Amino acid sequence: MRTQLAAADAQQLILDAALPLPSETCATVDAQGRVLTEPVVSRRTLPPFDVSAMDGYAVRSGDLACASASAPVALSVAFEVAAGGAADRTLAVGEVARIFTGAPIPPGADAVVRQEDVAREASHALFSASVRAGEHLRCAGEDVRAGEMVLDAGVRLGPAALGMLASLGRTHVAVHQRPRVAILSGGDELIEPDGDPTGGRIVSSNSYSIAAQCREVGAEPIYLGIARDHPDELERFVRAGLGAHVLVTSAGVSVGDRDYVRPVLEKLGCEIAFWGVTIKPGFPLVFGRFTPRSPLGSSGGGPLVFGLPGNPVSAMVTFEEFVRPALRKLSGHALWFRPRIDAVLGERLRKAAGRLHLVRVRLERRDGRVVATSTGNQSSGVLRSMALAQGLLVFPADATELSAGAVVQVQVLDEDFLAAADAGL
């Protein structure tokens, strides 16, 4: 087991251990946000035949070669083709067909004239201009040809891709499994939000913020509950989470007499990869995994295990930095990290050398630059400073001072901030 890892080394070690999850077959309608494990090849040609792009009249362009405003040409409206219908017969010379958007072009016709450009007189239509062959047609295969790859493996299924799959009749797709994250709190003092907070008891709020962080990144949280400070009870809870892809605990990970998490994990065959990262907040982070040598899981299966610190801010920040990128990678995404921007520091910051600090900051646009200022009290117990934070400023491990006006790196947590130049058309 390693200890006192640099933050970047810890992140790398975790990402090396987090492999994209296997494929599953998912109903397309439920696949939003999921990532394809294999390319989608169309079995259909779309449109399957030449169709009209407009409501109007299907014509033989040759019939209108001499049509003009001064010498309009009257042609017989022989039949009508609706969308979803089909022409009964070939269009003869001198004939046109009433047609609607999406309807198949009848044999013989080679163009469509918009209804706005046609005067209708009983069984005849009057054309006052010639038309280019192919006008207002959508040709067979213009969108997709059968056998063509339309979406590649690795594509995240957004609205356009889902519409595309629907149009191809693909009711199911192969996507990476969605990470299931078992969440566990530990501590005799913990209660649920509706519990009695007297007598030194406090709400186990970390489970709620962690579950929300899981949902934000598209993972499925499974809340196991609160384990009392007893090795047997903790073991029972941990066993209940072994079927998940990831197990996240909070509290119980430091070196107190009652910190049973590590011994229980080790008893169950979890290999603790490291304990302690030189980061603030979040030093006592534990990361472990079950290996083929583990007594549990015949194929060496078992979750990645994150033991997060108990302080609410430390738990949220270590989730951001270490659990979230792993969940992105497990889900099959190619990009794992939050957007990072350059910002101008609005005030002087100081710290001791040795640990990388992540400073909760507000962001503000001033004169075309982004200014970052601390949200105030950076105590790791003060969750409010996290609720106000639009970003996490990276204060490097070796640095001891950042002066006001310095250009700093900020991880952007508030997606709305990226849209803050809020302008419409």
Added chain:
Amino acid sequence: MRTQLAAADAQQLILDAALPLPSETCATVDAQGRVLTEPVVSRRTLPPFDVSAMDGYAVRSGDLACASASAPVALSVAFEVAAGGAADRTLAVGEVARIFTGAPIPPGADAVVRQEDVAREASHALFSASVRAGEHLRCAGEDVRAGEMVLDAGVRLGPAALGMLASLGRTHVAVHQRPRVAILSGGDELIEPDGDPTGGRIVSSNSYSIAAQCREVGAEPIYLGIARDHPDELERFVRAGLGAHVLVTSAGVSVGDRDYVRPVLEKLGCEIAFWGVTIKPGFPLVFGRFTPRSPLGSSGGGPLVFGLPGNPVSAMVTFEEFVRPALRKLSGHALWFRPRIDAVLGERLRKAAGRLHLVRVRLERRDGRVVATSTGNQSSGVLRSMALAQGLLVFPADATELSAGAVVQVQVLDEDFLAAADAGL
């Protein structure tokens, strides 16, 4: 009814009509992403009393005034206080208490010494340094004081805010209602994705992309199904959607013989605000609303109505530009639009003057700049170009040419792109 509106005017008119939805009481655990309608004031003080920030020993700092490495002081360990427990009695002079993180500080004690800094010998603990009063204490109210406002109205509930609410014992919160969006397709040629696509039938894919666009923005899609091209059937379907906050139809909105949407809406009392926006794709957009003069709904209630064009790309783009900002505003958000960035155009683009074009583009970072290039075929039938699009380039109505290298405005659709400088710690 107005027609041929400029895109910006249409957007403004829609946003003026879209008012933030009323409040509802929502279980906190289900409130992720919702927007508070009223400030949250704490009924609790957190921590409720002075607690230990460390595992160690609660001490009277005066007892250790002369402690040093060369002259360590031995004090009696009188009792133990666990998190969730409470001290039985006051700490007397010469006594210390074993204490754990989060446990209440016993009366008499005024500091905590970390266990790493203490040598334990049976019933005594050996201290080799003095300690500042207040060291490793978290004082009562450090996080929140009773009566204090912790989250303001208008705040979007993210993971930190949800953790905060849990810690305050707030199991329910007052948030804006979530927009319910009734979705309707119209056309005899339409089938569901598992239907038989022969004989001119095509899949009603718009419903699927629109439902996904709703979910992306936190709205609840209600798919009404496919209405056949008959006014009675269409009316029956539209009536089924009148209880929603928004009704979105696709196709059936232009001027064809079979475009029954507008007449049906008008019959039911919908006031059509405009038809036709000088934008491409998406010209035939219809927007309407039910007013107090409408025969339906005693309080003048009734959904905002968007009649989107039938072409898959036109439907998605008009949703992006007109429906999405309205849904953001209905949900209570202060910011309504996608992030917009400056990009360098990678190729020359030309068009006729008169309509604002939204060009589907790929985005790429080159030498610190973002380069935008067309996704290819911009035909409004080609949904694939939308699936590939990372942004929509705004080609202003009056402009006819944008040269390669020009700086252009791009609405960013691909949130991952904003994180493309994909770097960890």
